[in-house]
Amino acid sequence: MLKVSNLHAGIEGNEILRGINLEVKPGEVHAIMGPNGSGKSTLSAVIAGREDYEVTEGHIDFNHEDIADLAPEERAHKGIFLSFQYPIEIPGVTVTNFLKTSINEMRKAQGLEPMKANEMLKKMREKMELLEMDKGFLSRSLNEGFSGGEKKRNEIFQMAMLEPKLAILDETDSGLDIDALRIVANGVNKLKSPENATIVITHYQRLLEHIVPDFVHVLYKGRIVKSGRKELALELESKGYDWIKEELAV
Amino acid sequence: MNNVDQLKDKLESSFIVFENELNGQSKSPVHKIRQEAFKVFEEKGFPTKKDEEWRYTNLRPILKHDYRIFTENENPIDFKDVKKYFLTDVDTYKLVFIDGVFSSWLSETTHSKFDICTFSSMLDKYEDVSEKYFNKALPQDESFVAINTAFAKEGAFIRIKKNETVDKPVQVLFFTSKLEHDAFFQPRNLIVVEENAEVTIVERHQSLSDHNVLTNSATEIFAEKSSRLNYYKVQNDGPNASLIDNTTVQQFGKSVVNIGTFAFGNKFVRNNLNIMIQEEHTESYMDGITILGEGQVVDHHTLADHKFANCYSSELYKGIYDGNSKGIFNGKVMVHPDAQKTNAFQQNNNILLTDKASVDTKPQLEIFADDVKCSHGCTIGQLNEDAMFYMQARGIPAKEAKALLLYAFANDGLRNVKIKELRKKLNKLIATKLKVDLDFEL
Numbered sequence: 001m002l003k004v005s006n007l008h009a010g011i012e013g014n015e016i017l018r019g020i021n022l023e024v025k026p027g028e029v030h031a032i033m034g035p036n037g038s039g040k041s042t043l044s045a046v047i048a049g050r051e052d053y054e055v056t057e058g059h060i061d062f063n064h065e066d067i068a069d070l071a072p073e074e075r076a077h078k079g080i081f082l083s084f085q086y087p088i089e090i091p092g093v094t095v096t097n098f099l100k101t102s103i104n105e106m107r108k109a110q111g112l113e114p115m116k117a118n119e120m121l122k123k124m125r126e127k128m129e130l131l132e133m134d135k136g137f138l139s140r141s142l143n144e145g146f147s148g149g150e151k152k153r154n155e156i157f158q159m160a161m162l163e164p165k166l167a168i169l170d171e172t173d174s175g176l177d178i179d180a181l182r183i184v185a186n187g188v189n190k191l192k193s194p195e196n197a198t199i200v201i202t203h204y205q206r207l208l209e210h211i212v213p214d215f216v217h218v219l220y221k222g223r224i225v226k227s228g229r230k231e232l233a234l235e236l237e238s239k240g241y242d243w244i245k246e247e248l249a250v
Numbered sequence: 251m252n253n254v255d256q257l258k259d260k261l262e263s264s265f266i267v268f269e270n271e272l273n274g275q276s277k278s279p280v281h282k283i284r285q286e287a288f289k290v291f292e293e294k295g296f297p298t299k300k301d302e303e304w305r306y307t308n309l310r311p312i313l314k315h316d317y318r319i320f321t322e323n324e325n326p327i328d329f330k331d332v333k334k335y336f337l338t339d340v341d342t343y344k345l346v347f348i349d350g351v352f353s354s355w356l357s358e359t360t361h362s363k364f365d366i367c368t369f370s371s372m373l374d375k376y377e378d379v380s381e382k383y384f385n386k387a388l389p390q391d392e393s394f395v396a397i398n399t400a401f402a403k404e405g406a407f408i409r410i411k412k413n414e415t416v417d418k419p420v421q422v423l424f425f426t427s428k429l430e431h432d433a434f435f436q437p438r439n440l441i442v443v444e445e446n447a448e449v450t451i452v453e454r455h456q457s458l459s460d461h462n463v464l465t466n467s468a469t470e471i472f473a474e475k476s477s478r479l480n481y482y483k484v485q486n487d488g489p490n491a492s493l494i495d496n497t498t499v500q501q502f503g504k505s506v507v508n509i510g511t512f513a514f515g516n517k518f519v520r521n522n523l524n525i526m527i528q529e530e531h532t533e534s535y536m537d538g539i540t541i542l543g544e545g546q547v548v549d550h551h552t553l554a555d556h557k558f559a560n561c562y563s564s565e566l567y568k569g570i571y572d573g574n575s576k577g578i579f580n581g582k583v584m585v586h587p588d589a590q591k592t593n594a595f596q597q598n599n600n601i602l603l604t605d606k607a608s609v610d611t612k613p614q615l616e617i618f619a620d621d622v623k624c625s626h627g628c629t630i631g632q633l634n635e636d637a638m639f640y641m642q643a644r645g646i647p648a649k650e651a652k653a654l655l656l657y658a659f660a661n662d663g664l665r666n667v668k669i670k671e672l673r674k675k676l677n678k679l680i681a682t683k684l685k686v687d688l689d690f691e692l
Contacts (some may be wrong), residue, residue, distance in 0.1 A: 017684075048643050049642075049643070050643075053638075054633075071642065071647075071648065072639060072642035072643045073642045073643075073645050073646060073648065075643075076642070076643055077645055078643035081643075082643050084640060084643075084686060087640070088634070088636050088637045088640040089640075090640075090655065090658060091638055091657045091658060092657070092658030092659065092662060093654060093655075098641075098644070101650070101654060102641075102644040102645050102646055102648055103645075105645045105646050105647060105650065106645040107361050110647065154450045158644065161646070162645070214620045
């Protein structure tokens with residue numbers, strides 16, 4: 001589904017990603033871990049198409065198509081979803097209207113008619129229940145005044161509504177208390193299918209207790225320096241990232 | 251002689267012609283006021299950038315044209331040609347003027363429980379009204395007000411009697427027909443909302459002419475005790491039309507006044523909006539949305555004049571500037587020594603979409619009372635790039651994302667628009683102005 005090969009990318013001439021290789025197949029959950037500043041968020045932004053970053057070398061293929069030159073919205077239309085580490089507050093646009101616009105633009109790109117209002121409402125109710133969200137939430141301005149937990153829940157709610165092929169969860173666990181973490185993780189797990197894939201980007205192991213990865217990759221200084229099964233995450237948790245740094249120094 | 255002096259000269263000779271045509275009326279008290287006003291203009295002339303109140307605006311390009319001062323209703327207008335400028339889903343009273351002349355067949359007036367008719371008929375019929383109200387609200391030392399007063403003859407007269415609520419909105423429309431020459435108009439409106447009465451008014455100026463049109467409009471509003479007034483100005487005229495709007499509200503105890511100014515079009519607009527608070531416990535709202543493109547200038551000058559205690563004023567102006575457009579916001583809040591417990595709020599937020607667009611924003615708070623709550627904030631910024639990426643990442647194309655963000659930014663300027671159809675029309679205007687086809691009925 002996603003094939004990243006020898007990806008180099010940076011911002012304003014500073015190289016942050018220095019040759020990433022990553023392959024994600026349908027049905028898989030990949031975790032990308034790494035210390036602060038290792039390039040985790042850059043990787044997710046580059047896959048999602050943030051234009052501030054410049055890809056200097058390598059490829060990003062999505063379903064056998066090079067997407068490096070596509071605008072963020074075109075990547076979204078192909079089924080890539082990025083859950084933001086820091087969801088943006090947009091005063092004046094309600095959650096409902098944002099979702100309505102988002103869904104209908106996605107449908108437009110696929111040559112479909114706008115979704116019927118009652119159909120949309122039904123789907124919203126269903127997904128909100130999944131994430132244990134309150135109805136009143138729909139008429140609030142997008143992310144404005146939301147708590148950290150509400151923002152993340154809202155991200156996963158949007159993901160549930162948009163049903164992406166590839167979901168990238170960028171530090172979805174940050175700012176969540178244990179209950180919210182459970183609800184969010186539960187939501188993600190329920191949305192999993194053999195056709196879609198998930199990349200979980202996280203600093204800590206604790207999210208991976210709830211969303212169990214098939215593969216764990218360690219990102220350090222812009223490269224994936226170690227890959228393994230879910231046990232790698234536990235090892236990282238007990239030994240810390242210094243262990244990796246030392247191993248690399250040898 | 252330069253073009254601006256020529257226009258002054260022309261106004262002087264036109265005033266003599268105007269007086270000669272008045273015949274018997276030239277001795278009336280109203281005409282005395284006109285003569286005095288004209289003297290003010292003769293002495294002061296047109297304002298220049300040296301005047302503090304006009305320092306950001308160059309009037310020369312507006313005043314240089316060869317305007318005709320007297321224009322009769324030269325070309326008929328069919329309703330179908332101007333239908334789009336009317337609210338048509340709701341029943342309304344209508345006062346329609348074409349080339350400065352009242353158009354009875356496009357209008358719907360009443361004299362039953364309230365007067366919704368013309369300024370000229372008020373002058374004819376209600377001497378007591380003109381004596382009590384004419385030229386009593388507006389500032390006397392403003393050149394454009396003086397010109398308007400000197401030539402005051404026609405416009406809207408709306409008087410809502412005590413305890414009456416007007417059952418439907420009032421539309422006041424000034425059309426310029428397809429004139430073959432440049433023209434200068436002086437519409438004069440008088441609005442009196444008596445004690446505990448209520449009315450909602452929508453005002454528009456639309457030119458159908460390809461020639462230069464300058465409208466120098468003056469509106470006096472008296473909101474008496476416990477009255478409620480909503481007044482919406484829709485400014486979306488053509489690229490050859492300019493508007494100087496002078497509106498002053500005299501606001502009395504416990505009244506609630508809400509003025510919305512929505513500026514999307516015209517070559518040049520200057521709004522002088524003054525709210526003069528004359529008694530305690532009033533509420534005043536001034537809201538504005540300005541969205542401009544290439545070649546447009548809009549200059550908002552507002553005043554909330556707090557002379558009495560325990561009053562609330564709230565001002566919210568949003569501006570979006572594209573191309574080489576230019577915006578000015580000068581918001582004055584005056585709190586006099588006796589106006590204790592004043593609560594005055596002012597906010598002006600602007601987004602510049604290009605390097606060539608500009609805005610001068612100047613909050614001007616003069617506070618002479620000590621127990622007051624006054625706040626103001628002005629911002630000038632660009633579109634939030636993070637928000638753009640966020641929306642695009644959710645599949646919303648850049649153009650629509652931009653429009654949605656701008657719409658959301660401007661939207662709270664519509665907070666006090668109480669006519670649903672007008673909201674819809676304004677939403678549509680915003681969408682058109684932002685060049686997108688989005689359903690903005692959010």
